[in-house]
Amino acid sequence: MITKKKLVVLSGAGISAESGIKTFRDAGGLWEGHPIEEVASPEGWNKNKALVLDFYNKRRTQLFEVQPNNAHRILAEMEAEFDLYIITQNVDDLHERAGSSKVLHLHGELLKVRSTMDPDYILDWKTDLHIGDNDSNGHQLRPHIVWFGEAVPAMDEAIALVQKADIFLIIGTSLQVYPAAGLIGYTQLTTPVYYIDPKPAQIYNVNNPFKAIALSASEGIEVLRQELSTQPEKI
Structure with missing residues (x-):
């Protein structure tokens, strides 16, 4: 049986910054x-x-x-190719307005x-x-x-999603805010990890297949979509 690969995305402020936030x-x-x-x-x-x-x-x-930008829109379009879940640190609704249907807000909603x-x-x-x-x-x-110093109620659900990911994408985050930044540690060791950011942070102790794409969110997701276009399905 052929099914879509599960693509789990962790998005941060950098993706919304292109919309003016x-x-x-x-x-x-x-x-x-x-x-x-x-x-x-x-x-x-x-x-x-x-x-x-x-x-x-x-x-x-x-x-x-403000309006969703090209990065938001492409992620929404990629639901046609992948079983795509977005875990976002952002409190805006730009992913949803762009058309993404499975969005988990770690830090609440404005x-x-x-x-x-x-x-x-x-x-x-x-x-x-x-x-x-x-x-x-x-x-x-x-x-x-979710203010600084408060618990992150959605964290358990986020961890469960990351553990089941076939592909894990980090986009527009400096990976400085925990516990969200620690989600990469819950991927399976065989799960490829992609990191899109114009100035990617140094990531230590990651043994997964890993690729950093040093571009803006909207430019990087275009590049990644082309790279992943040959592998949307699994048997």
Whole structure:
């Protein structure tokens, strides 16, 4: 029986940067002028909820002003050739808007909010979030974002996907944020690993077949698609 190969993709901020979404590391650890700890940590939230809400309201508004780029679109198109799953560190919805159907968000989603008391109380949210916007029990809602210092609930599911990958692709990430950066260690030793980034980080202790493609996300995925076009199926 011939089936599609399972292509598992780990995407990071670099793929969305081409659409105009800024990354944490572009400004010396500042995000839109704020130290990351002020707007992306439980401590920052407890200290100044209004600042955090305003910050994510602006990010949410910006998200409606940008569009998926060629890298997002090609990954979506490759579902016709591969059993393709995307594990993304990004909180935007650009993969989904490009047409990808199987997307796992490790660090949450900008267009969702959740209860501060019940992590399973999650709502779709496309407008501004304010102090006083509460769940059904009167508890404040917060951005559905995994902040620094918080657990990553989707990590077990991500590990399971990577363990079953026939091909593992890393695209647009510096591999500096854990535990996501550690996912490469869960691949089978025979699984080829491709890494697309204009400045690929040094990866140590990887014994898999490995190839770095030092191009932007949109340029690199074009090259990789051509390389993989001869091997979409397995017996």
